[in-house]
Amino acid sequence: MIYDYIIIGTGVAGLNAARLIPKNKRVLILCKMSTWNCNTFWAQGGIATAVDESDIPTHIKDTLTAGVGYNDKNAVELLSKKSITAIKNLIDAGMKFDKNEDGKLAFTKEAAHSRNRILHADGDATGRIMHLFLLEHCEHAIVTESVVCDLLIKDDICYGVQYFTNETNQKVAFAHNTIIASGGVGSIYRYHTNSTANAGEIQGIIAEKNLPLKDMEMMQFHPTVVKGTSFARKPLLSEALRGEGAYIVDENGYRFLFDYHEDGELAPRDVVSRSIFDYNKKTGLGVFLSFETFEKKAFQKRFPNIYSNLKDLGYDLPFERVPISPAFHYSMGGVETSLDAKVKGMKNLYAIGEVACTGVHGANRLASNSLLEGLVFSQIAVEDSLKNDFKIQKENYDKPIINYVRNKKIDKKIKDSLREIMWTHASIVREPKALEESLKIIEEYLKKDVGRLLFLRLLTAKAILKAAICRKQSLGAHYIKN
16 A cells, blocks of 8 residues: 555644545554654744734744844745744634733743743643644544654655654555655753654654755753753753743852843843853852742643643742753754755655655754644645655666664663763864764774664764864854863
């Protein structure tokens, strides 16, 4: 059987694409772990949108400003202009966003936005509510515990995918259209806010196939995650907290961010993350998020999940300050796509969501544009594929199928080393010499007899390091210390 579509990933981009594909199409959705183990599920902050037609130019301007003008302006314009209808389409389908006392959509503000334009669901559980909604509206088959290990590509056509169903078994599936919506690369960093499923294997396959990756050095680090927990995925303290009154202090109560930027806590994320990193290194003082401007009942109502999660960790909010530090958060770079969401140079392969580099985010993502990007470009991908109605000829794919080994004994030690290297040398502050040395280590690891998944992660790390080395000047999230 040939599927009409294979979708890799079950976050906002993959599931919205599935929702928009007609019910009569044959669709296979591959989910790496369980359906909830994705970045969409963990997204607290909200989803940005132009409030109305008059807000489109301002939304575009704010996105370009946050991205340091490095964005693809055409992609930004496309995102903002389609945002209103994308949100309306979701609401018309039954998605419920939070409303104000007048029964109208409750728009809030976050850092680097010039006005209130962020929508939330269940206060601070926007991603989770959207994710559950999209799962409920998915009419197609989802196969969990399916780890893609290869794309079947020949002559600019993707014929389908190869994937692990467990530690040893592999399957091949063919499709007329393949949509990559596999997310970012967080798990190749020691400290991150991502789902553990996000480890960059697909980006590694793209590199292996000599397909274009773009802006891989542009990695965003969230400034406020809870410090001191033992697990790699750090609990996120949403941008919305600072947008609505929380502020950052040192252990003496000093709001030092204004020494770095006039907007203090509401400066762009790269500025805030770098300032915290620099201040802590210079002074040795701990850094905290203070909630003292909030009243307890109002805080519980507005941020119920953050309140509950931090209570489980032993914090009584809003009365106690919480120790924070930056951690890896989001990939601005990824698989290079054109405005039709298609992987550049390919005829029937699409990339949407965080795995893609549409050019929307430039050198620094504007808060809450990520869920919106997933919505808008998934819609574009489905519309383009339906219009083109591309059909593969299965018999034309005559390449041998490789039987990969998923994991090997030596992987664990190298994997830990990789995560430490990326966090130490390819994160908030980068030094040219350390980047060069890190690249040499990664290239040596690639020569070893490692498992398929680690090999792909190493290819992704290599792409990040090479891109960082090539960009000689600081720009947005890419900060070079000479």
